[in-house]
Amino acid sequence: MPAPQDLLTAEQLPLAARTAVEGPRLALFITAASEAVASYVGYPLHRRLGVVESVAGTGGPHLWLKGGAVRQVVRVEVRGVEVDAASYALDSALLGRLVARSSRWPFTGSWSPGVSPTPLEARDTGEVVVTYDAGWVTPGQAAMDSSLVVDLPVAIQLAAMEAATAALSRDGKPADVASESIGGTSMSYFAGEGGGRAALPSTARQMLTPYRRLR
Incomplete structure (x- = not known):
């Protein structure tokens, strides 16, 4: 079988x-x-449609998916709001790398305490969710x-x-x-x-x- x-x-x-x-x-x-x-x-490597994956935001221009051979990005949501597809692009299908065309992706993770907190360590908090098709x-x-x-x-x-x-x-x-x-x-x-x-x-x-x- x-x-x-x-x-x-x-x-x-x-x-x-x-x-x-x-x-x-x-x-x-x-x-x-x-x-x-x-x-x-x-x-x-096998074709997978509608993969839903939460991603860590580093506050930089790129998001990194765990999967490779990404065929197309269906949707990106940040804190429950869908991001305009024109504002990002699939930069590398092999690496599963998305690039922001204008503003940077938000930082998700731990922040330093104080009046003006700064990002400390990026981690997946479930705030950034990407739906995509991958594989062959x-x-x-x-x-x-x-x-x-x-x-x-x-x-x-x-x-x-x-x-x-x-x-x-x-x-x-x-x-x-x-x-x-x-x-x-x-x-x-x-x-x-x-x-x-x-x-x-x-x-x-x-x-x-x-x-x-x-x-």
Whole structure:
């Protein structure tokens, strides 16, 4: 059964990978590989409409959303009042960054005591709320709804295929094995943090670099 976050379908995998495990377990591998890719880039990749998120206001020109791959900003409310859409713009879809075109965003957080308090530490107080659409239509979502058309970038799909194929190839093998020999064949595995093999092959990480959001 496909899941919305699935960045590929079983049919997109090589035949050897598709037949390596039975159907229900194959679906788990696909979802796990897709979630590993999303974790690596730093935000959910599947299409999400009407995401409502409260944001900390720093008193500066920018607001930073937690989500990446923002497709459009639907509405911004400050203390319950909707802000004129002409007064801000989506400055970076990847970073989820909104810029104020005229005045600055309000500061939300703690203030110093006294007659003339000054901002001390910005934090999310629920005073600034942004509603937006984000992500792409994934193969998993298209498999669940035939009216949807996949627009997930090809590089992300290929990275997910690499991750799923690599995970299937090492199914049942100890995670801390650096190399092994089977008959006349010798295989080595990349050693990631902690000595184990990386969840994402290096080729997958390279393809994901343009989409990665560093925090």
